[in-house]
Amino acid sequence: MKHHLSADQIEAYRRDGFLVVEGFLDAAELEEWRRCTDEAVAERIGAPVALDNGVWLSNHGDPDSYYSQVFTQCLKLAETHAGMRELMFDPRLGEMAGRLAGVDGIRIWHDQALIKPPFGNPTGWHMDNPFWSFTSRDAISIWVALDDATLGNGCLWYLPGTHLDGKTGAVSLGPNQADLFKIYPEWRAVEPVACPCPAGSALFHSGIVAHGAGANMTNRQRRAMTCAYMPDGSTFNGVRNILPSDYFESLKVGDVLDDDAINPLIWRA
Ligand SMILES: O=C(O)CCC(=O)C(=O)O
Numbered sequence: 001m002k003h004h005l006s007a008d009q010i011e012a013y014r015r016d017g018f019l020v021v022e023g024f025l026d027a028a029e030l031e032e033w034r035r036c037t038d039e040a041v042a043e044r045i046g047a048p049v050a051l052d053n054g055v056w057l058s059n060h061g062d063p064d065s066y067y068s069q070v071f072t073q074c075l076k077l078a079e080t081h082a083g084m085r086e087l088m089f090d091p092r093l094g095e096m097a098g099r100l101a102g103v104d105g106i107r108i109w110h111d112q113a114l115i116k117p118p119f120g121n122p123t124g125w126h127m128d129n130p131f132w133s134f135t136s137r138d139a140i141s142i143w144v145a146l147d148d149a150t151l152g153n154g155c156l157w158y159l160p161g162t163h164l165d166g167k168t169g170a171v172s173l174g175p176n177q178a179d180l181f182k183i184y185p186e187w188r189a190v191e192p193v194a195c196p197c198p199a200g201s202a203l204f205h206s207g208i209v210a211h212g213a214g215a216n217m218t219n220r221q222r223r224a225m226t227c228a229y230m231p232d233g234s235t236f237n238g239v240r241n242i243l244p245s246d247y248f249e250s251l252k253v254g255d256v257l258d259d260d261a262i263n264p265l266i267w268r269a
């Protein structure tokens, strides 16, 4: 795993809100990430898991829905697959996320597999952090390409620098690519940057940078394994997202989210 970060890479991340690390996984590691992801997703789809508020941790209830055809989304696979747990709890991932974000502790918010099916729908422009139960300018995700991500099969695109704008408002990931620009019309002027990358590459992106992905025009899937990270010390903002109900009900806005069973601390400086 190419986990060393140069000062230039950290600077680029902070300027743009995203960073591409090509050759992040070696061939053997890529095989293991693919194996764990394929297994964990197949198990999850075969035996769906719901939170105690009835929210399903996979979106395949109706495979014909628009959103299911954006990607097969399976959350918290580390909780149901031992191999995935080992991959996701790797402190080197937490260290990279922490050094890029400039924080001294990293907790897992949630992992998720995002598999764009053959001929899949585009992923509309959005920001991630507004969906989550904490608000942080330093929220960050890793997105690991398990297949070559190309302009043709739905590689990620970013609006560089939008993470510096201070916007934290929510936006739904609906069918319209352009809905985000109804909320932030000034971002229409930002030149989008495509990030095609070979399998085994990692992208890191800020929880408040605008991003999306194109349609998959090919007859093969575009697999990615991702993990969203919460800076240690982040506090509850009132959003439910994927919190279990007993925990959610015990929280007051402003409480520190430091339950190690729900948000494991994978790295501290
Ligand atoms: O894989 C995709 O199409 C979207 C990924 C994404 O939005 C994310 O990882 O935050």
Ligand SMILES: [Fe+2]
Pocket (backbone or CB within 6 Å): 126, 127, 128, 211
């Ligand atoms: Fe996203």
